[in-house]
Amino acid sequence: MSSPEKKWKTIESGPHTYEDALHPVVRANYGKWKYHEIPKPGVLMHVAESGDTIYTVRAGTPRQDTVDMIRRLCDVADKYCDGYLRFTVRNNVEFLTPHQENVEPMIKELEAMGLPVGGTGMCVSSVSHTQGWLHCDIPATDASGVVKSMMDTLYHEFKNMQMPNKVRLSTSCCSINCGGQADIAVVVKHTRPPRINHDHLSLVCELPKAVARCPVAAIRPTVVNGKRSLMVDEAKCICCGACFGACPAMEINHPEHSKFAIWVGGKNSNARSKPSTMSIVAHNLPNNPPRWPEVTDAVGKILLAYKEGGHPWERIGEWINRIGWKRFFEETGLTFDEDMIDSYRHARTTFNQSAHVRF
Amino acid sequence: MDGAESAASKEVQKSDEAGMEKNENFLNPTPMLDELEKGPWPSFISGFKELAERTKKPMLRGVMDQLEYSYNTKMGYWKGGLVTVNGYGAGIITRYSLIKDKFPEASEFHTMRIQPAPGLHYNTAMLRELCDIWEKYGSGLIALHGQTGDIMLQGIEQDKVQECFDELNQAGWDLGGAGAGMRTAVSCIGPGRCENACYDNLKLHQSVLKHFVGVLHRPEWNYKLKFKFSGCPNDCTNSIMRSDLAVIGTWKDAIEVDGDEVKAWIDQKGIDALVNNVINHCPTKAISLKNGEMVIETRDCVRCMHCLNAMPKALSPGKERGISLLMGGKNTLKVGVNMGSLIIPYMKMESDEDIEAFIEKIEEIIEWWDDSGLDHERIGETIERVGLKQFLEGIGLEADINMVSRPRDNPYFKAKY
Numbered sequence: 001m002s003s004p005e006k007k008w009k010t011i012e013s014g015p016h017t018y019e020d021a022l023h024p025v026v027r028a029n030y031g032k033w034k035y036h037e038i039p040k041p042g043v044l045m046h047v048a049e050s051g052d053t054i055y056t057v058r059a060g061t062p063r064q065d066t067v068d069m070i071r072r073l074c075d076v077a078d079k080y081c082d083g084y085l086r087f088t089v090r091n092n093v094e095f096l097t098p099h100q101e102n103v104e105p106m107i108k109e110l111e112a113m114g115l116p117v118g119g120t121g122m123c124v125s126s127v128s129h130t131q132g133w134l135h136c137d138i139p140a141t142d143a144s145g146v147v148k149s150m151m152d153t154l155y156h157e158f159k160n161m162q163m164p165n166k167v168r169l170s171t172s173c174c175s176i177n178c179g180g181q182a183d184i185a186v187v188v189k190h191t192r193p194p195r196i197n198h199d200h201l202s203l204v205c206e207l208p209k210a211v212a213r214c215p216v217a218a219i220r221p222t223v224v225n226g227k228r229s230l231m232v233d234e235a236k237c238i239c240c241g242a243c244f245g246a247c248p249a250m251e252i253n254h255p256e257h258s259k260f261a262i263w264v265g266g267k268n269s270n271a272r273s274k275p276s277t278m279s280i281v282a283h284n285l286p287n288n289p290p291r292w293p294e295v296t297d298a299v300g301k302i303l304l305a306y307k308e309g310g311h312p313w314e315r316i317g318e319w320i321n322r323i324g325w326k327r328f329f330e331e332t333g334l335t336f337d338e339d340m341i342d343s344y345r346h347a348r349t350t351f352n353q354s355a356h357v358r359f
Numbered sequence: 360m361d362g363a364e365s366a367a368s369k370e371v372q373k374s375d376e377a378g379m380e381k382n383e384n385f386l387n388p389t390p391m392l393d394e395l396e397k398g399p400w401p402s403f404i405s406g407f408k409e410l411a412e413r414t415k416k417p418m419l420r421g422v423m424d425q426l427e428y429s430y431n432t433k434m435g436y437w438k439g440g441l442v443t444v445n446g447y448g449a450g451i452i453t454r455y456s457l458i459k460d461k462f463p464e465a466s467e468f469h470t471m472r473i474q475p476a477p478g479l480h481y482n483t484a485m486l487r488e489l490c491d492i493w494e495k496y497g498s499g500l501i502a503l504h505g506q507t508g509d510i511m512l513q514g515i516e517q518d519k520v521q522e523c524f525d526e527l528n529q530a531g532w533d534l535g536g537a538g539a540g541m542r543t544a545v546s547c548i549g550p551g552r553c554e555n556a557c558y559d560n561l562k563l564h565q566s567v568l569k570h571f572v573g574v575l576h577r578p579e580w581n582y583k584l585k586f587k588f589s590g591c592p593n594d595c596t597n598s599i600m601r602s603d604l605a606v607i608g609t610w611k612d613a614i615e616v617d618g619d620e621v622k623a624w625i626d627q628k629g630i631d632a633l634v635n636n637v638i639n640h641c642p643t644k645a646i647s648l649k650n651g652e653m654v655i656e657t658r659d660c661v662r663c664m665h666c667l668n669a670m671p672k673a674l675s676p677g678k679e680r681g682i683s684l685l686m687g688g689k690n691t692l693k694v695g696v697n698m699g700s701l702i703i704p705y706m707k708m709e710s711d712e713d714i715e716a717f718i719e720k721i722e723e724i725i726e727w728w729d730d731s732g733l734d735h736e737r738i739g740e741t742i743e744r745v746g747l748k749q750f751l752e753g754i755g756l757e758a759d760i761n762m763v764s765r766p767r768d769n770p771y772f773k774a775k776y
Contacts, residue, residue: 008525008526008528008529010444010445010446010447010524010525010528011528011533012533012572012573012576013528013531013532013533013569013572014474014533014565014568014569014572014575015474015475015476015477015533015543015544015564015565015568015569016474016475016476016485016531016532016533017476017531017565018476018477018478018480018551018561018565020482020485021476021480021481021482021485022480022551026551026552030550030551031550031556031559032550033550033552033553033554033556034554034672034675035554035671035672035675036553036554036671037671037672046552046553046554054552056552060400060401061401061503062400062401062402062403062406063403063502063503063504064403064406064407064500064502064513065403065406065500065501065502065503066406066407066409066410066499066500066501067410067490067491067493067494067499067501068406068409068410068413068499069406070486070490070501070503071487071490073486074483074486074487074490077483078483083482083483083484084480084481084482084483085481085482085483085486086478086479086480086481086548086551087479087481087503087504088479089479089504089545089547089595089596089597091503091504093503096552114401115401116399116400116401128506129506130506131502131505132435133426133429133430133434133435133436134422134426134513135437135452135454135468135470135513136435136437137435137437137438137439137454138435139435140433140435141433142426142429142430144403145395145430148395148398148400148402148403148404149395149398151400152397152398152399152400153398155398155399155400158400175691175692176690176691176692177690177691178506178690179506180506180597180600180601180690181597181600181601181690181696209734212734212735213693213735214693215692215693215694240691240692240693241692242692242693248438253434253435255432255433255434256433258433266600268594268597268598268599268600268601269592269593269594269595269664270592270593270594270599270607270662270663270664271592271593271663271664271665271668272640272641272642272663272665273642274642275594275599275600275698277600277696277698278696287433289391289430289433290391290392290394290395290430291394291395311635312635312636313636313640313665313669344695345694345695346695
């Protein structure tokens, strides 16, 4: 190819600078904010000690954006926000302006672009999710599609603040769960041990590395048709898929046997209760593109019961702590089964070590 | 870079489009993906189509064809590889199609991870420039943002990566982390807008990531190491669960109470709301009513944030602010979910010296992990394997009761008697 003559000498600069990305009113009141209010869904009002006020309009995005979409967001920021904008960790875009009169026209313009204004306070915010079939090398599904399908049904809940507390969702295309712990998480669950390609394995995998990856020591070296390979003790295998990451010849994904599980009660914040991890409440749901109706339906059932029964400020996990798991399953219509009893490390900590019983 | 050039390229593309006049034929049919154009939530498929029809980039067509194929077969078709830029060993996520015979236009679809500004703040000039460079060399697809906290520029061919990076780098952008090294960090909005920010997390983020920039670009550890910086215990970056090193703002003294605003809150919402929605939710029963006045017992407060969240105008964090450091958060694989646990209960974080002292401590921690950890073992897993006590000895920290939720419940250990 072309010889690199106009050689630019790389500057290992790390994160982009942020001072120049802050609105002047933000810069002037940096670290001196007094309080905030949520005048209406999708709008925040922050007041500084100086008396300065900054309004934020928040809108949902598809996360899988394009330069066209981002230029349109820039147009809005140039028109109403002096050229500044930011994003939240849940893929929402935020426009900050000191001018209250810009808020309503901006909302209209964003809605006209097809971007829902909302995602504030006690609502269902957008989903943190993974890359899926579009870009990942080990996905069993396409998180972007699942998320789009779910958010279509939760559109109203994004644009309003009618939940007991905020609801954080995540979606992940394998059990590594890059989408993360959430109030409700939709995560792929493999149900069969990996299928091994013995012809390729020794060519594409470091055998000891794949053996060491297994958390239950189910992988052993073997020879198949005169070739060095690996075998899986299927009785021991817990279908986690860890080996597949180390060894692409141990195919864990399967069009029918890679299913979905639904998890609830993850909470990252320290507010009230300590952060908590999620529990499984449904599994063996089909991986059913392009709209995944079974997944959307199960998530809807949980949200409906929570919306009805949760007390103000209770996150989903806290709501369940109050009403108990028995009532959770009754009220959501989901079914508890024996596979939901933990069988892994620290399983005992999830058993009921008391005489507290719910009838 | 130069705005005129980008504006011009936009115009050129527009006139190209007008000249071709066969938009509807550029993309192949994608009936499965088309289903994702229905419904009110913004559709990424509609976005992809708009971009593909405008730019006529064959890669976009190929990738949509392969994605449609995945939706039909319910399998993924990308494999990794090794693409990088001069002097770096990480930052490009390499993707080759496993079925390039079927979809030759999708044979390469590499991602460039780019580190955004801490707090995900942008001005439109920098974002437009990023878009222009990306459209020039890559597909024009961007994820804002990846779960790593990076800007994900998705879809570039290997022979364009270096040139694209050079141009991005001149504009102030640098690649993010990947592999067994320091990773791109995440910060909440911090002092940029939040009244609860207890330290300047944007500045600390910037300083720490600049300090470790070498090992971010040239990974050489046992496994990945992630920082997240949250301004307060609401932990909007989900740092306790999602990072090896969770830096969370906190305070030591009493919550600041504005008595008039408390009264105004009660007048507006009623005493029932105060009891049911604030006092009863306090995890340590640190709040009580005395003669109708709300009283917080600071010694009982664990800085959970609930009352501040419920009464943002009346209550604020105390004045003696700093950070807590928790360590070891990671997700399920392989030992089960590991939440970060408290390692440094409090450190001041105001001056440049405070930042230097923090970085020094982190270097000691990493050195210990580099010596004691096994291949593919996150630092939380190493601590679990060798023991928290051994870790504390290794890095020279005194045991503190805040590091545990209670003392041990079994008697089997060797003490120094």
